[in-house]
Amino acid sequence: MDIFEGLKEQIQGKGIKIVFPEGTDLRVLGAAIRLSAEGLLEPIVIGNEVEVKEIANTRGLRTSGLTLIDPETYPEFDEMVAAFVERRKGKVTDDQARTILKDPNYFGTMLTYMDKADGMVSGAIHSTGDTVRPALQIIKTKPGISRTSGAFLMVRGRDEEKYIFSDCAINVNPNAQELAEIAVASAKTAEMFGIDPKVAMLSFSTKGSAKSEEVTKVEEATKIAQSLAPEYEIDGELQFDAAYVASVGQQKAPDSKVAGHATVFVFPEIQSGNIGYKIAQRFGNFEAIGPILQGLNKPVSDLSRGCNEEEVYKLSIITAGQSLMD
Ligand SMILES: CC(C)(COP(=O)(O)OP(=O)(O)OC[C@H]1O[C@@H](n2cnc3c(N)ncnc32)[C@H](O)[C@@H]1OP(=O)(O)O)[C@@H](O)C(=O)NCCC(=O)NCCS
Numbered sequence: 665m666d667i668f669e670g671l672k673e674q675i676q677g678k679g680i681k682i683v684f685p686e687g688t689d690l691r692v693l694g695a696a697i698r699l700s701a702e703g704l705l706e707p708i709v710i711g712n713e714v715e716v717k718e719i720a721n722t723r724g725l726r727t728s729g730l731t732l733i734d735p736e737t738y739p740e741f742d743e744m745v746a747a748f749v750e751r752r753k754g755k756v757t758d759d760q761a762r763t764i765l766k767d768p769n770y771f772g773t774m775l776t777y778m779d780k781a782d783g784m785v786s787g788a789i790h791s792t793g794d795t796v797r798p799a800l801q802i803i804k805t806k807p808g809i810s811r812t813s814g815a816f817l818m819v820r821g822r823d824e825e826k827y828i829f830s831d832c833a834i835n836v837n838p839n840a841q842e843l844a845e846i847a848v849a850s851a852k853t854a855e856m857f858g859i860d861p862k863v864a865m866l867s868f869s870t871k872g873s874a875k876s877e878e879v880t881k882v883e884e885a886t887k888i889a890q891s892l893a894p895e896y897e898i899d900g901e902l903q904f905d906a907a908y909v910a911s912v913g914q915q916k917a918p919d920s921k922v923a924g925h926a927t928v929f930v931f932p933e934i935q936s937g938n939i940g941y942k943i944a945q946r947f948g949n950f951e952a953i954g955p956i957l958q959g960l961n962k963p964v965s966d967l968s969r970g971c972n973e974e975e976v977y978k979l980s981i982i983t984a985g986q987s988l989m990d
């Protein structure tokens with residue numbers, strides 16, 4: 665059974681509510697309507713009701729399975745303002761909160777925080793910063809996790825090849841401790857998709873073949889990650905070929921249990937991570953599902969603006985699946 669079929673079985677009929685702040689985007693609307701029609705989710709779509717219905721109509725779609733909410737006319741807006749001011753204690757006034765909460769991403773994040781939704785999917789028309797900042801400020805990370813990070817599930821073929829790439833989305837230049845936490849969170853994400861995590865801490869050097877501050881950071885992160893989670897196979901620093909190709913792994917890192925067999929690829933900083941996943945997606949024909957935000961108290965997922973409707977559909981299923989976990 666492919667991973668999505670398994671996740672669909674888990675979420676089907678559970679009444680999981682996912683909020684979609686970008687109700688005027690046809691890819692998002694199409695996916696939300698399909699998810700509702702298949703009984704997988706109860707989508708909450710943010711936007712002006714008339715506008716959303718007109719947009720759906722351009723493709724002959726019906727919005728009857730959706731809950732449409734317009735921040736401008738939301739009857740519980742005052743309650744939301746009070747909860748936001750309380751959460752951001754000392755950082756926003758009541759007046760500022762009224763303006764900020766008209767932003768659909770802040771509004772959708774607050775619905776999630778206030779348990780009126782189980783998770784949120786956005787980012788088809790908003791940048792990553794604008795999509796995730798509300799979640800970082802309001803939903804925040806789970807105890808013991810200092811940084812959230814963005815992983816991609818990379819799939820090629822019918823589920824035969826699947827890997828986790830991270831952090832491709834959030835932390836611009838994580839330090840060794842943060843990189844170690846990202847590695848452990850990514851191993852956990854891999855397990856959610858039935859991937860046996862063998863975590864490669866990527867670099868341009870393999871086991872000391874080059875010396876630089878950047879390499880030292882990855883070496884240190886590897887040691888920290890190994891001590892944080894001895895139950896996982898985590899190794900580094902490894903070049904991508906040493907991590908992925910068995911013969912090269914054997915040549916460059918013969919004692920490593922990860923080299924040549926990696927399933928989770930942890931990039932040293934966001935530039936290589938974001939460029940790397942897009943190359944695999946566009947040259948390598950991998951489907952890239954994500955970024956899946958790891959370590960938040962409730963699931964919020966950020967789409968790439970280049971996403972298609974199928975990717976919105978699949979990321980929503982993952983987000984609903986995350987909502988059933990601790
Ligand atoms: C994610 C990002 C927007 C956060 O940066 P920012 O808006 O400048 O955030 P700030 O540093 O002002 O912090 C805002 C809040 O988020 C928290 N925060 C920031 N980064 C965080 C992280 N990775 N994990 C958890 N919390 C985080 C801060 O602690 C702060 O909380 P507080 O207001 O309660 O004190 C920024 O790191 C970023 O732009 N990353 C790159 C995104 C991107 O363009 N990716 C490429 C496409 S996917």
Ligand SMILES: CC(=O)OP(=O)(O)O
Pocket residue numbers: 787790791792832833938954955967968969970
């Ligand atoms: C994840 C990502 O790169 O998002 P975007 O393409 O929207 O910048």
